[in-house]
Amino acid sequence: MAVDGVHLLEHIQTPAIVVARGQVSFANPAAKTLLGSHIVNQDVRIAIRDPRAVSVILGEGGGNAKIGGLSVGGSVWEIDCKVLGPAERLVTLYDLSVQVSTARAHADFVANASHELRTPLATVLGYVETLMNPKAGGDEVTRERFLNTIRHEALRMQALVSDLMSLSRIEAVKHEVPGERIDMVALARETAGEFRAGGSVAVSANCETAFVSGDRGQLAQVVRNLIDNALKYGRKDGPVQVALEATPTDWLLVAVHDDGDGISPEHLPRLTERFYRADTSRSRAAGGTGLGLSIVKHIVERHRGRFDIASRPGKGTTASMMLPMRQD
Structure with missing residues (x-):
C-alpha cells in the first residue's frame, strides 16, 4: 500500500488493517486498541479468529461479513474488505453494537407493549362475550361483577396508552x-x-x-x-x-x-x-x-x-x- 495511504489510515478513528499474503502488515492505532498491538506481522487467521471474516479477507474479491464478540461479548462488528492488489487487502472494522442494541430494544419494546395491551383487551372481550349471553347477562350480580372487571381493564389500557404517548413525547424532545x-x-x-x-x-x-x-x-x-x-x-x-x-x-x-x-x-x-x-x-x-x-x-x-x-x-x-x- 502507498505511503500516503498508510499515513491517512493512521489518523482515522475506524479500525483498519492491511493484510499482505495472509499476514497483517499494518494496523492503525484504532485497530491496535481493538485487537492488540501484537497483530502486526501476525497471520490474519490468528489476529481475527472468525471463519467468516477470514473467508472474506483471504477470498478472491473481498466483500463484507458481520461477526460477533470482536471487542466484548455481545458486540457486533462488520468487516469490510477491499482488494488492493493480487495479495493485498485493506480491512476496515465497523462497530454495529449500538445500532443492533437499539434495534433489539425497539423490537422488545413493541413486543412488550403489544403484550401489555393484549392481556387486558382479551379480558375485556371475553367478559363482553359472556355478558352477551342472555343467561349470564340477565344475572344482575354477575353483570355488575363483570362490568367492574371490564372497567378496571379498560382503565388499565387507557393508562398504558397515556404513558406510551407521554414517553414518546419525552423522547422527541430529550435533546432540547x-x-x-x-x-x-x-x-x-x-x-x-x-x-x-x-x-x-x-x-x-x-x-x-x-x-x-x-x-x-x-x-x-x-x-x-x-x-x-x-x-x-x-x-x-x-x-x-x-x-x-x-x-x-x-x-x-x-x-x-x-x-x-x-x-x-x-x-x-x-x-x-x-x-x-x-x-x-x-x-x-x-x-x-x-x-x-x-x-x-x-x-x-x-x-x-x-x-x-x-x-x-x-x-x-x-x-x-x-x-x-x-x-x-
Whole structure:
C-alpha cells in the first residue's frame, strides 16, 4: 500500500488493517486498541479468529461479513474488505453494537407493549362475550361483577396508552434543554396537594424557594409519579414524605420516601427499565403500567439531573432526583 495511504489510515478513528499474503502488515492505532498491538506481522487467521471474516479477507474479491464478540461479548462488528492488489487487502472494522442494541430494544419494546395491551383487551372481550349471553347477562350480580372487571381493564389500557404517548413525547424532545424558571418548592407543594384524598403526603424543604431550569409539566409529572408510586407501594394509609434540600454545591435534592415493604436489592438496577416490575401481580393490581419510573428517568436526564432509588426490605423506599439549580 502507498505511503500516503498508510499515513491517512493512521489518523482515522475506524479500525483498519492491511493484510499482505495472509499476514497483517499494518494496523492503525484504532485497530491496535481493538485487537492488540501484537497483530502486526501476525497471520490474519490468528489476529481475527472468525471463519467468516477470514473467508472474506483471504477470498478472491473481498466483500463484507458481520461477526460477533470482536471487542466484548455481545458486540457486533462488520468487516469490510477491499482488494488492493493480487495479495493485498485493506480491512476496515465497523462497530454495529449500538445500532443492533437499539434495534433489539425497539423490537422488545413493541413486543412488550403489544403484550401489555393484549392481556387486558382479551379480558375485556371475553367478559363482553359472556355478558352477551342472555343467561349470564340477565344475572344482575354477575353483570355488575363483570362490568367492574371490564372497567378496571379498560382503565388499565387507557393508562398504558397515556404513558406510551407521554414517553414518546419525552423522547422527541430529550435533546432540547428546557429553560423555564421553575420554583421546585412551590411545585412540590402544589403537586402533593393533588393527593389529599389518597393518603398522607408531607412536604418539607430547607429553603423557601429553589429555582431550576426546566419544563414545568414534566417536572410536575416526575413528582406526581413518585408520590403515586409511594402511595401505591408504601404501607397502607402510611405517610409519604417529600423532602427538598438545596445543597452548598448548587444542586437540589428532591426525595420521596415511603415506609412500605421495600424492594429487594436484585431488583433495584432494573426498576427504570420499560415494563420491568419488581412485583408484577401487585403492580398490575394497583394499576401500574411498568412505565412510570422509565418516564421519570427520561425526564430527569433531559433536565441534566440524576435519578436514584434506594431501598431495603422492611425499611421502605426512597426515590430521589438531583437537579442543577439556577442562580438568576
